[in-house]
Structure formats: C-alpha cells, structure tokens
Amino acid sequence: MTVLLGAVADDFTGATDLASMLARGGMRTVLRLGAPDADEPAPGAEAVVVALKSRTAPVEEAVAQSVASWRWAAQAGAEQCYFKYCSTFDSTPHGNIGPVAEALMAATGAVQTIYCPAFPENGRTIYQGKLFVFDQLLSESGMRNHPLTPMTDADLRRVLGTQLSDGAEVGLVPWATVVRGAGAIREALAALAASGAAHVIVDALTDADLAALGQAVADMPLVTAASGLGLGLAASFGAAGRLAGGQPDALPQIGGETLLLSGSCSTATNDQVARWRNDGAALMQLDPLALADGQETADSVMDWLRGQAGPALIAATQPPDAVEAAQRALGRNRAAALVEDTLATIAVMARGAGTRRFVVAGGETSGAVAKALGAERLAVGPSIAPGVPWCATLGPNPVALALKSGNFGGETFFADALESAP
Ligand code: ADP
Secondary structure (H helix, E strand, O other), X not given: OOOOEEEEEOOHHHHHHHHHHHHHOOOOEEEEEOOOOOOOOOOOOOXXXXXXXXXXXXXXXXXXXXXXXXXXXXXXXXXXXXEEOOOOOOOEOOEOHHHXXXXXXHHHOOOOXXXXXXXXXXXXXXXXXXXXXXXXXXXXXXHHHOOOOOOOOOEHHHHHHHHOOOOOOEEEEOHHHHOOOHHHHHHHHHHHXXXXXXXXXXXXXXXXXXXXXXXXXXXXXXXXXXXXXXXXXXXXXXXXXXXXXXXXXOOOOOOOOEXXXXXXXXXXXXXXXXXXXXXXXXXEEOOHHHHHOOOOOHHHHHHHHHOOOOOEEEEOOOOHHHHHHHHHHHOHHHHHHHHHHHHHHHHHHHHHXXXXXXXXXXXXXXXXXXXXXXXXXXEEEEEEEOOEEEEEEOOOOOOEEEEEOOOOOOOOHHHHHHHOOO
C-alpha cells in the first residue's frame, strides 16, 4: 500500500479529527504523533497524518517541523500535502498558519494554495471570506477569549494577510462560485493565479461545497484546511480508483478504567465539565495558582483519584475571567505549562497504576498528554462526536486515546466517551 496523502496537523486533536475524516472517506489512515525521524519507515497506509504541537510554537520551529514531516511523507510516496489547522483558524498575527503554508508551498513546489477552515457539521462556515461559528462571527464567539490564540477578527483574508510575507496576495473564491461546482472553482482559482493571488480563501457552507472543493483541488500539491475537506479529498482519490477499499480495521478491545483530563477552557468544554459536575460525577478542579505554589500537585491529585470508585474527571477548565486572573498572576505561558505538565504527569502515573483508556480535552493539552504517554502511531476508530474519534496505539499493550479539540462535542461529551470506549 503506497502513501497517497501526507498531512501535517498543527495540533494533536486536529490530527485525530482529520484522520477520522479520511478514514470515513475510505482511506486507510495512520496517525503519527510527533515529528518522525527522517529515516523512520513509513506505515502501510494510504494517508498518514503527522500530529505536531506547532500551533503556538515559535514560527521557525513550526516551519521546520512541518516541512520535515511533509518530506518524510513525500519520501513514502505522498503526492499531495494537506496542512491541517483548526476550524476556528487558531493563530496569532505572527503565525503560524501563514508562514507554515508558505514554507510547505516551497517544499511541494505549489504555486498556489487554498485556505478553507470550514467544518459545517460543527457549525464552522465561511461566507465572503468571513468565518462563522454557528450563527456568530468568529470574533464574537468564545474564541475571542482563547487563552493562547484569541481570535478577534472574522475576516480570514485580513487575518491571513498579516501572517504572510510582505506583498503576498490573498484572493477569495466566493460561495456563489463554489455552489456552481468543481469546474467553476477550478476556473476561479486559475483566474486568481493569473492575477497573482497565490493564497486563496475558499467559502464553504455545506459538506456538498467541500466535496466540490475536494474535486477541484485534487491535483493541487498543497491544500490547507480544517478537517472538513478531508472527506472531499478522500472521495477524489476514491473516484480516481486509487484506494484499496474494503472495511477499515477495528480497534482492539482495551477495557479497564478510563481517566478523563481537561485543560481546555473553551465555551463547549466549560459546558461539558459543568454537565459532568451537575450529573454528580467525580470531578477534581485544578487551579494554576495552587499548582504554582505547590498546594496542589500531581501526587495530591493521584491520592484523590485512588479514592474514587468510578471514572473521574480532572479539569483545569475555567471560564474566561478565572483564566485571565491566573494569566495575570503567572503569565500566559507559565499558567499553561503548569496545567499541561500536571495533567501529563497524572496521565503517566495513572497508566503506571493500570489505566489504559484516556480522554483528553484541549488541543495543546492533548499534545502534552499523548507525548508524555509516549504514544506514537495510532489506528483510528469510531467517533464519539464529529471530529473526535477513539484511537488506539499500534503494537503490543495498546492504550486508547480520545483527543478532543476544545470546541468539539455536545454537553454530555464525557459520558458519551465512556459509553463508546473500546
Ligand atoms: P482548546 O482546544 O480549548 O484550545 P488547549 O488545550 O489547546 O484547549 O488550550 C488551552 C490552554 O489553556 C492550555 O495551554 C492550558 O494549559 C491552558 N489552561 C488551562 N486551564 C487554564 C487555567 N485555568 N488558567 C490558565 N490557563 C489554562
């Protein structure tokens, strides 16, 4: 089996999200957590998704890791590169979406690429280049308060423009064109290329729009998008007769206790944690200030955990005012590092005590936990909610991981995850 598609995701939950889309679209997909060594053998798969933790890394580091990951996939045969970022276009005025896309264009030889963070199933749509989260502009959604990448502008052309090199032109394929299908999109992209627009935002409101876009960009060396485009691209490979087909492999049966960890402070996760608490389930609330002065430690949390009879949730999840207070006292990065390190240490200790199933809420948080657990290659299983599949490490003694992007999942997400745990 030859690798056809090489994807590079800027966080771990985004990678599992894209991998689940590609698998749903019929591609044999393997997830690689963390940048592979250049000489690491490629997995037998039609799509590989490399999960980086590069969303908030220094620009040069994000660029270097993304390009190296693509080169590894290309060496295994990948013909097309997919740069996956969040459906809320999480980034800062300095990057990393623009700089990584420019570097991947150079590495793949692409003269033009598209940007399409739409994920209609989760309410993310793009119209006239403006990104919506359900009925709100991105800048009016909970994303304006994100602890690391606050998004205060919904105009994707403007947001991307500030991240690209001086003089880079950003074009738009509007929905009126997209709805006319793949041919119309291709013509619009060619016209924009002729006028010098190497970077093109593409509107999309529905899965049908993404299917048409998937067809239109089947031959582009590089696409950049959230996970929504994955289905459309997989369908293009299928239509071209490039996929083996058949049933995807099932996850192994793992069983035992499941540990729930949350470092996401998104609106959706706050609601999910509140629902878990209101349902009377076991919850330990972490406070970065208490972690900083040593009042709370991974050891003290483990003592509490050992006293719980059923599944427990350990959460640093807080509403925006509490997050701001912690950041004012500790600095944004220190507050984040304290939470991430503590949750990762707890996961390692719990695994030592026999736990083999973990649910982690938060993109950065998932990166920290999966890395600490040493999870490298994952098979992708059934979804708990759109964009959140159960995964299992390949090889002996598998560990199951469900990595949830902060904004994903319904209010009963944690209970839903327990119900479908492998
Ligand atoms: P999401 O997927 O919702 O963006 P992430 O895990 O990517 O979640 O980002 C949330 C960040 O906020 C993490 O770096 C986490 O460590 C940090 N964080 C979590 N809880 C708190 C808190 N109470 N105060 C400050 N920062 C926090």
